[in-house]
Amino acid sequence: MITNTELEYKGDLYPTKIVDFKKEVDSVYFYTDNNVILKVTVLRDSLIRFRYTTKGYFSKDFSYAIDKKQSHGYNFLEVTEDINCYNIQTNKVICKVQKEDLRILITDLNGHSILEDELGFHWEESYHFGGNIVKMSKASKDGESFYGLGDKATQMNLKGKRVENFATDQYAFHKDQEPLYKVVPFYIGLQNNHSYGVFFDNTFKSTFDFCHERRNVTSFWAEGGEMNYYFIYGPQMQDVVTTYTHLTGKPELPPLWALGYHQCKWSYFPESKVKEVTSKFRELKIPCDAIYLDIDYMEGFRCFTWSKEYFPDPKRMVAELAEDGFKTIVIIDPGIKIDKDYWVYKEALEKDYFCKRADGPYMKGKVWPGECNFPDYTNPEVREWWADLFKELISDIGVKGVWNDMNEPAVMDVPGKTFPMDVRHDYDGNPCSHRKAHNIYGTQMARATYHGVKRFAYPKRPFVITRSAYSGAQRYTSSWTGDNVASWEHLWIANIQAQRMSISGMGFTGSDIGGFAEQPTGELYARWIQLGVFHPFCRTHSSGDHGDQEPWSFDEEVINITRKFVEMRYQLLPYLYTMFWEYINDGVPMLKPLVYYDQADHHTQYRNDEFIFGNQILVCPILEPNAMGRRMYLPSGNWYNYWTNELVAGKRELWVQTDFDQIPIFVKEGAIIPKYPIQQYVGELEFEEITLDVYFKNGKEKSVLYEDAQDGYDYNKGRFSLATFNLTGKDTELIIKQHKEGKFDTNYTNFKINFHGLPFKVKKIMIDKEQITISKASIATKSFIVDKNFTEIHIIGI
Template sequence: MITNTELEYKGNLYPTRILSFKKEVDKLFFFTENDVILELTVIRDRVLRFRYATEGVFEPDFSYALAKEASRGYNHLDVEEADEEYIVKTGKLEIRILKENLRVRVFDLEGNLINEDELGFHWEENYEYGGNIVKMSKGVREAESFYGLGDKATHLNLKGKRLHNWGTDQYAFGKDQDPLYKSVPFYVGLNHKTAYGVFFDNTFKTHFDFCQERRNVASFWADGGEMNYYFFYGPSVAEVVTSYTDLTGKPELPPLWALGFHQCKWSYYPESKVKEISGKFRELQVPCDAIYLDIDYMEGFRCFTWNKEYFSDPKRMVKELKEDGFKTVVIIDPGIKVDKDYWVYQEAKDKDYFCKRADGPYMRGKVWPGECNFPDFTHPDVREWWAGLYKELIGDIGVKGVWNDMNEPAVMEVPTKTFPLDVRHDYDGHPCSHRKAHNVYGMQMARATYEGVKRFAYPKRPFIITRSAYSGAQRYTSSWTGDNVATWEHLWIANIQVQRMCMSGMSFTGSDIGGFAEQPTGELFARWIQLGVFHPFCRVHSSGDHGDQEPWSFGEEVLNITRKFIEMRYQLLPYIYTMFWRYINDGIPMLKPLVYYDQEDNQTHYRTDEFIFGEKILVCPILEPNAKGRRMYIPRGEWYNYWTDEVVSGGKEHWVSADIDKIPLFIKKGAIIPKYPIQQYVGEKEIKELSLDVYYKKGKEQSAVYEDGQDGYDYKKGRYSLRTFKLTGRKNELILQQHKEGKYTTSYEKIKLCLHGLPFKVSKIEFDNEEVAFEKVKLNGDNSMIIDKDFTELHIIGE
């Protein structure tokens, strides 16, 4: 009999020899001498779940992260017992489990090692709180790289870093500061051009070490709960990210206006100030779809109230803003003011919905209203009640979106900045302390908000934004990266964070453009706008302490640059909407770091600045003052400079000129980029013409444009339009083929084709195999033409 003393190493305990094994459909159980059980579940041929119990008993199996609609089912599962190990085979993987110590190695079917346990699973008694500190260590191979983990403000490649997940209100955080607002315990490993992923579904405080403590070891551990992780096999980074996103879920389509430009400040009040801002946008012709109201719209910061001195008739104001094209988004925080005359407080108290300390009293903490109690959003009845509170805001007053802030949860005037750890939570019928519920508190608040806004916005789609999140929150909400600073370093951080969030399943993310704290220069604001319009969520937000941060606050030059790029955003709305459609259907991130785009090229593994926007647009922000351009890496292939139509070959660094009014921007050869006319807000104009920018390529390329009613749910009943374009370029001809599906009829009848890089002069045009006279397609000297939207094949022939 092996004693615990013999198993200990630096206080850790380890599994001993496997005694027995059993199989139950898709679950395999391995039992050891010292009562450790490994439950291996084959979810799909390339997706595995590893779950460990240390005293022969598993905890109840429950997760907030997993999507109900996640794909399950495999093609093959076979288990073989050898002398020294068990060999498990799926349709894609071979898993070898050592009998001696339960350590796991994962191979592909060609016998190539993908990932292996180093010490593997081990644990340590948590004498302070009870239960275990659970740990896993993995061997790392030479040149292995790591990506993911949500909003970390550090280099995109995490090799050499140690990071932590514990949602924290980090006002004016800095580069490499950790932890931040979100907890996304998922990472991608890439070695020898093979990618895999690990999702550690544990909501306690979690820790990740990517070769910082030990050079060839990656480890992750949690301060409580189970060792419960999912393993995803690529071999591409794209397949790993898609598998993880499928497991944790995808959002529904947002209303198209949510992808427009939003303006926010702490705070716009009274009503006359809101009207002044909205009027200025329309006067200066800067497109904008949403105005945000921060905490000062409330009566004494009490949620679900209005300050009648500032906003005497909110319903009328919201209606008038709507008539001018502005949707109103309001902030709602979790802290409910302790005030017996405040109806929300009294309701929650009467229903016993507030979080309690271990010994029974309600947990109290100071936030904006002063002394507050906090709803337990991990209780389904509390979520249902909270959802119902939105009836007046959304259903009666007509607010279009809700912004959840301070939901880490943040508490002022205490060193920990959050709830005491002994606070109790229902956790959907699995009662626990705040140690376990902390990282999901903000997600469950956003979930309750989503359910309420969706109910009362119906038949329109909801729009929610959150600061704090856990894996799977993307099912309910968009997000932003928190209280950043108006510095060039933070412009760099914003670029990294949004790329990382997109790789971590949460694409609908952006930063506070211009910086929340402090005041940007006009140059910094211009450069940040140039980046922000290429982020899925596009909002200017500032604390207002240091001055104004509207597009016109920095003089005419910056105003003109800002207008130019926001107009570009509105032109690209069909392209962005199509990106979102790919995200919700296939789990493809809206923004792709270069390593995602081309992992075969080792040069991409440490690139941080450049990214692919959607499928076809390469973006690289200017991150330094006084710059007239920059060196950037252009990935393999051939790309058109957006501003000059010059073609450059990738796979190397290039100097790219970009004065203050430009950002380095390239279009993939063969791309077809859909554009709408410039609008001051979504729905201002009926779309009479879709423009397609066609970038000639010798060879083949496919592009698509997805459209629907832009709001509402008819798209789920087939009322959408998906146009797939296949481009074929030859020496003296260009062929465009269109395939259409869906029952939605677009408002436009014509398509304007703008041809870029055509290497020949057009001599003949055939439309569905019939020659067309030039005057019928209005062929212009700039190589543009107008054609019927329902063409099947367009044949452009050169001299």
């Protein structure tokens, strides 16, 4: 432990010596002689919560971020006392609490330092607002790297950066701009191949400094509330991310169509324009599953209304779009127009559901409809009322999803672009000011929207997307990265944001393909599509003031590239759906930065561009104009070039040549990649077979395929199909064993097996120990058809 530091630092206050401690079940309390209490709670052997108070008692324990359904339990907990410290030991770590000043040192069981307080907990009294500005500083070691913090528009490794967490409407933001739309106060540290995580669950405006101000110090602080953080030990980054994702929760499976391609613009109206766009997709045979209606579908931008001029019969239109495979998504903002003849406004006014200023009047602000009041979504009664408002949209008209925008909350024509800080909130029975509620306002709106859409979409699954979010929002909603720009810099930013969000618990995320502001060139749009189809949420969106941004707005070459890559996404839907199942079942991120994939390889720690899509596909977008290839880093293992089938050894940098209609894509050797036939929308085709692309490996590899009815909740009753494929390859032999779980029987009957990289000529094929007769042509093309319920395929070569 470092030596004691002087207690006066910028006027801050510090804990003094411990005068008492007590243990209660899973918690240990430490009391200092200047009235500070530290409560250390062991939730799991590798998950410990640290909670501080300076007033001699703790306020009510409440968090919107923590998933109440998560399970806790540890294997071992022992508290011992030394001359200088108390030791709290679990099966994974030892937490030392200094008697002199309450500073913390966490080591592994071998005594290796994982996380150590520098100044530790300290605070500054906030004379302006009352309460404390709470602060924490940790000692950082040379070579330590930092990741996470949600969709920050900066390099993956946050070393040397300072970032802010205050949900802000940042139209046309730029690289390194702070703050942005979302608040995820969770970071991952990596040092000497040991990974840990810190989740600072405090909804006030907070700041993280990763050795920016002081070279070997990482610190975080908030403008109010408690010093309340969770420590997560790996030592693998995979374990840290999974534990954090379990802690803050996971979504339910989306309907499969939500993983298709979506088209959006500000704004598609009137109805004839909507039909023109959807018809063009079908004419050009570019697959598409969802069409979005922005604010112009409403009557004077009033939520839950329809413009009679632009959409005279929305129910008929939505039904006709559905017949052609399009699901209709509509925008709903938080601002409710002040209008005594507007039924939503009148209901909220009568029930006293709007946010109020400190002195009593309703919070009033200008957004799209003009002067508006804003529901207090932190009030459970308001959330219930809001959920019921979706009955007509979902049950009667047939809308399939809802898009929450402007929910930072954003307010126009005011300096701070949001509510005044004196606005009051219920906060689920914990009344507070907007200083505390600001960062979770958007999440609580999305939560209320989710429950409404789910209520009226049942027995189908809901789809909700939000712009603003706080940790835990992933339980209710998908997200996008906000109002970006049609620039090459923003293509780079979008790539990093999606990766960072994925390891920050919010996997179902994408960017506005092509850029929201300004106009992309055809080349930029094509390169963005080539990246966007590998993001969990895939949507083109643009503002209408600069021209059109549909795929056909560019030349024939761009149309063909768009079709090619969107078709690739639709073929990979079973792979993507399986990725999503692993995310919600096991807390595994769908996109994996290279450092997550192999943290022991130092070359991965500063890589930004390459990522693993799922478990077995490596993607590296082209991020510069006029490029016909690029340098990239292949992580450990051997990889097949997707386009050429060339097998390349990893753990090295290489130049990859590509055409304009390609980006570098590699498949891990041994992978078995499932593919559907190309469809124009999910559910368009009933197919007899799906393809399994088998990539040979001299060794062993496991692949999985999860399927269910693609919508509804029967999967919770065991009606799913989980196929596990175990591949074993030898010099002249290949064995694939299939194990199946679940009660769901897929509609197709066969697999078409395609082999890649077989190093031998096929002599015979045994299926479930019976030799099959195959034509010489099939052997030459290395593909054949097999019953989907096979147990073992044995390929014997010469």
